Amino acid sequence: MSRKKAAKGKAPNSSPSAGSPGGKGVGKAARSSPSIVQMNGVVHPSRPSISSSNEFYDIAFKVMLVGDSGVGKTCLLVRFKDGAFLAGSFISTVGIDFRNKVLTIDGVKVKLQIWDTAGQERFRSVTHAYYRDAHALLLLYDVTNRSSFDNIRAWLTEIHEYAQQDVVLMLLGNKADATHNRVVKREDGEKLAKEFGVPFMETSARSGLNVELAFTAVAKELKHRFMKDPSEKFKLHEYVNKEMKGAGCCRT
Ligand SMILES: Nc1nc2c(ncn2[C@@H]2O[C@H](COP(=O)(O)OP(=O)(O)O)[C@@H](O)[C@H]2O)c(=O)[nH]1
Ligand SMILES: [Mg+2]
Numbered sequence: 571m572s573r574k575k576a577a578k579g580k581a582p583n584s585s586p587s588a589g590s591p592g593g594k595g596v597g598k599a600a601r602s603s604p605s606i607v608q609m610n611g612v613v614h615p616s617r618p619s620i621s622s623s624n625e626f627y628d629i630a631f632k633v634m635l636v637g638d639s640g641v642g643k644t645c646l647l648v649r650f651k652d653g654a655f656l657a658g659s660f661i662s663t664v665g666i667d668f669r670n671k672v673l674t675i676d677g678v679k680v681k682l683q684i685w686d687t688a689g690q691e692r693f694r695s696v697t698h699a700y701y702r703d704a705h706a707l708l709l710l711y712d713v714t715n716r717s718s719f720d721n722i723r724a725w726l727t728e729i730h731e732y733a734q735q736d737v738v739l740m741l742l743g744n745k746a747d748a749t750h751n752r753v754v755k756r757e758d759g760e761k762l763a764k765e766f767g768v769p770f771m772e773t774s775a776r777s778g779l780n781v782e783l784a785f786t787a788v789a790k791e792l793k794h795r796f797m798k799d800p801s802e803k804f805k806l807h808e809y810v811n812k813e814m815k816g817a818g819c820c821r822t
Pocket of ligand 1: 637638639641643644645744747775
């Protein structure tokens with residue numbers, strides 16, 4: 571597979587960005603760049619590509635973060651991208667548009683373009699195009715906030731209605747570090763995830779617990795689906811269950 575390269579800061583896309591959060595960047599780049607080839611909704615720049623972090627990549631996917639306001643979507647993204655935790659309330663009102671990160675999965679450079687809602691989720695007005703463009707969705711609740719957990723069913727209804735049928739979906743119970751304020755038990759999250767047949771893990775943007783794992787698992791699933799190599803069986807549920815660590819343990 572040849573390595574791809576694109577202009578720095580350009581964000582190739584699988585579909586036009588109409589209605590995407592921020593409404594800029596991804597779709598614009600795709601429309602203005604005839605070099606981008608699309609197959610199965612996966613981006614293949616036809617010339618060598620380099621992500622905004624100056625890393626070459628082979629394939630690219632869009633991952634979206636969803637869930638109630640305040641559950642830690644922006645912090646999770648910042649933790650994954652920059653390895654830092656942003657405390658304080660200012661970030662919850664601002665939000666960011668997207669960040670790119672390239673992961674190497676079995677020798678293949680997989681670029682994840684991870685989209686964060688820019689506060690629209692406060693008003694439950696996340697545009698439907700936001701879901702439609704997604705190859706993967708990370709659905710978050712906050713283990714210290716019961717209503718964010720109760721709202722997961724409503725989010726799942728939206729997702730089933732508007733997202734692509736084969737979207738890779740994972741449920742994350744964030745803020746697992748906040749043991750004293752916890753109101754949602756881990757088993758509750760597991761039960762709900764089982765009911766809907768989605769992989770589940772608890773995460774912490776603060777400690778880093780399972781953050782890398784959540785994104786890596788999604789990247790692995792997307793890469794395996796794309797490669798469609800029958801000799802390389804990959805089971806997202808099994809991988810997550812094997813690799814996941816509890817809040818009391820050590821994985822970051
Ligand atoms: N203890 C703890 N606090 C977190 C965690 N993730 C986010 N927060 C805090 O929760 C608040 C909301 O986070 P934010 O990322 O803005 O949520 P968003 O609205 O879903 O994007 C902020 O004050 C964060 O510092 C976490 O893993 N643990
Ligand atoms: Mg946010």
